[in-house]
Amino acid sequence: MNPSSYFRTATSAGLRSTAQARGMAATTSSSSTMERQQQQQPNRLTKYFAAMKEHCPDAIRTYAQCVTTANDNERLNKGSCQAEFDAVKTCLRQVRSGGDANY
Numbered sequence: 001m002n003p004s005s006y007f008r009t010a011t012s013a014g015l016r017s018t019a020q021a022r023g024m025a026a027t028t029s030s031s032s033t034m035e036r037q038q039q040q041q042p043n044r045l046t047k048y049f050a051a052m053k054e055h056c057p058d059a060i061r062t063y064a065q066c067v068t069t070a071n072d073n074e075r076l077n078k079g080s081c082q083a084e085f086d087a088v089k090t091c092l093r094q095v096r097s098g099g100d101a102n103y
Contacts, residue, residue, distance in 0.1 A: 048092060048095050048096060051095045052088075052091050052092060052095050055091065055094070055095060056087075056088075056091035056094075059084070059087040059088050059090075059091050060088060060091075062084050062087065063081060063084040063085055063087065063088045066080070066081035066084045067080075067081055067084075
């Protein structure tokens, strides 16, 4: 980008200097690169959740239904759905360890 383009960008964005425009352009460029990298490599939790959806969808569904019902009845408290949460937690631990148990 040539200097006059920076000035036009700065003026159109309401920035006071071309230095601010350069900073804006650098930030936009680096953030789009980071977004692409994040999309290409899911984190561990995302991988585990995907595996959990395959191995124990009933445990996830039961926990979600319990939380939704308790919330709708205005009775959602800590421990309201502890048994269902424990089943989901057990599933996560099994998926993380690579085991294939009955969920």
